Amino acid sequence: xxxxxxxxxxxxxxxxxxxxxxxxxxxxxxxxxxxxxxxxxxxxxxxxxxxxxxxxxxxxxxxxxxxxxxxxxxxxxxxxxxxxxxxxxxxxxxxxxxxxxxxxxxxxxxxxxxxxxxxxxxxxxxxxxxxxxxxxxxxxxxxxxxxxxxxxxxxxxxxxxxxxxxxxxxxxxxxxxxxxxxxxxxxxxxxxxxxxxxxxxxxxxxxxxxxxxxxxxxxxxxxxxxxxxxxxxxxxxxxxxxxxxxxxxxxxxxxxxxxxxxxxxxxxxxxxxxxxxxxxxxxxxxxxxxxxxxxxxxxxxxxxxxxxxxxxxxxxxxxxxxxxxxxxxxxxxxxxxxxxxxxxxxxxxxx
Ligand SMILES: Cc1ncc(C[n+]2csc(CCOP(=O)(O)OP(=O)(O)O)c2C)c(N)n1
Ligand code: SF4
Ligand SMILES: [Mg+2]
Numbered sequence: 001x002x003x004x005x006x007x008x009x010x011x012x013x014x015x016x017x018x019x020x021x022x023x024x025x026x027x028x029x030x031x032x033x034x035x036x037x038x039x040x041x042x043x044x045x046x047x048x049x050x051x052x053x054x055x056x057x058x059x060x061x062x063x064x065x066x067x068x069x070x071x072x073x074x075x076x077x078x079x080x081x082x083x084x085x086x087x088x089x090x091x092x093x094x095x096x097x098x099x100x101x102x103x104x105x106x107x108x109x110x111x112x113x114x115x116x117x118x119x120x121x122x123x124x125x126x127x128x129x130x131x132x133x134x135x136x137x138x139x140x141x142x143x144x145x146x147x148x149x150x151x152x153x154x155x156x157x158x159x160x161x162x163x164x165x166x167x168x169x170x171x172x173x174x175x176x177x178x179x180x181x182x183x184x185x186x187x188x189x190x191x192x193x194x195x196x197x198x199x200x201x202x203x204x205x206x207x208x209x210x211x212x213x214x215x216x217x218x219x220x221x222x223x224x225x226x227x228x229x230x231x232x233x234x235x236x237x238x239x240x241x242x243x244x245x246x247x248x249x250x251x252x253x254x255x256x257x258x259x260x261x262x263x264x265x266x267x268x269x270x271x272x273x274x275x276x277x278x279x280x281x282x283x284x285x286x287x288x289x290x291x292x293x294x295x296x297x298x299x300x301x302x303x304x305x306x307x308x309x310x311x312x313x314x315x316x317x318x319x320x321x322x323x324x325x326x327x328x329x330x331x332x333x334x335x336x337x338x339x340x341x342x343x344x345x346x347x348x349x350x351x
Contacts, residue, residue: 003074004030018054026050026057028078032071038190038216038231039069039138043076045193046107046136049200050077053248061097061104065090065119068145069111069138069216077107088119091126091135095317098131101327102318105204106133113143116152116171123173127209128180132316134203135211137173138190140218141229148221159226172298174308177211178291183314184210185290187305189234190217194243199307201246205271208314215303234303241293241306242284243276265312275307284310 006027014022026047031040050060057079064070066087073082081104085093094108108126115123115137126135141154148161152171159165177185184206188196196214203210215234217223223230228237242263248271265273265285275284283289290309297304317323324331 065114067111091122183208183311239302
């Protein structure tokens with residue numbers, strides 16, 4: 001047996017969401033990852049986010065590549081569609097599925113090896129094409145599944161468990177996502193559920209390419225002194241830019257905030273992203289400023305987290321290609337085989 005199903009029994013008084021589901025209805029099989037692996041906390045955050053958003057599990061398509069991180073879709077949303085693809089190929093499989101059926105919510109889960117090494121091109125092109133998805137990289141700075149080699153996101157100068165120093169420059173996936181046009185860009189930490197859950201909720205309500213780089217320590221191979229992806233290092237250097245609340249119905253601001261402390265951004269679907277600013281000057285709707293800020297704070301040794309950029313008016317691949325709204329498997333013969341006259345009209349338009 002390749003997976004361990006969870007027993008279905010649960011306490012009858014567990015809280016339910018608007019659909020009548022409990023949090024348990026969003027769970028998957030029992031995790032076989034190492035105890036303490038950051039990836040399990042991200043799975044828990046995805047479960048919580050989908051429960052709180054009242055998402056029907058069958059409306060989600062979860063996609064992944066290969067790696068410990070890419071195994072995790074087995075551990076959440078057991079009633080959703082899923083596809084565990086080839087190493088580094090999740091983005092193209094997700095793009096194809098999305099083009100065939102835009103009615104599902106696409107959740108891509110990947111690793112730093114999966115997305116910054118073998119799948120770097122795939123990652124880049126899915127973002128620049130504007131695929132409507134939530135793309136989460138569970139970033140531990142190593143190839144966990146193959147026993148701890150440095151990955152392309154390992155910081156230059158960081159040390160492997162046995163003392164080897166990484167001499168290569170790190171790829172910052174956030175910087176690339178910003179440059180290539182992602183319309184929702186965030187970074188978080190698996191150890192900060194309060195920050196991560198709303199960031200996932202905001203991404204899942206976003207109608208465009210949403211990217212979350214989530215630092216997720218590997219307790220087996222990259223949680224020692226000298227690592228820049230360990231629990232201790234990230235806690236010490238974490239610099240949150242803002243705190244996010246996602247509001248799906250209009251709700252009044254209840255807490256007392258200083259003027260200018262809260263910024264609200266309305267998304268296309270009507271949900272409100274309420275950003276509690278922790279850095280007064282930071283404007284998350286300015287892409288160039290976000291890139292500049294990221295580089296500046298990195299040079300100061302900080303790991304910037306929070307919602308770094310949002311375009312509240314995103315365009316997605318379907319809008320760019322002017323595709324048909326109806327899922328392809330629901331098109332009838334008349335639409336699929338429109339006849340010789342329609343073909344002639346298309347050809348005439350190309351002459
Ligand atoms: C085409 C191909 N090349 C190499 C591998 C071996 N391999 C499996 S997982 C992996 C790296 C996984 O690292 P990452 O994506 O960071 O996931 P993690 O295990 O750290 O969560 C590699 C190199 C493979 N499975 N397929
Ligand atoms: S090897 Fe690392 S990434 Fe893989 S399950 Fe263990 S702690 Fe997690
Ligand atoms: Mg990894």
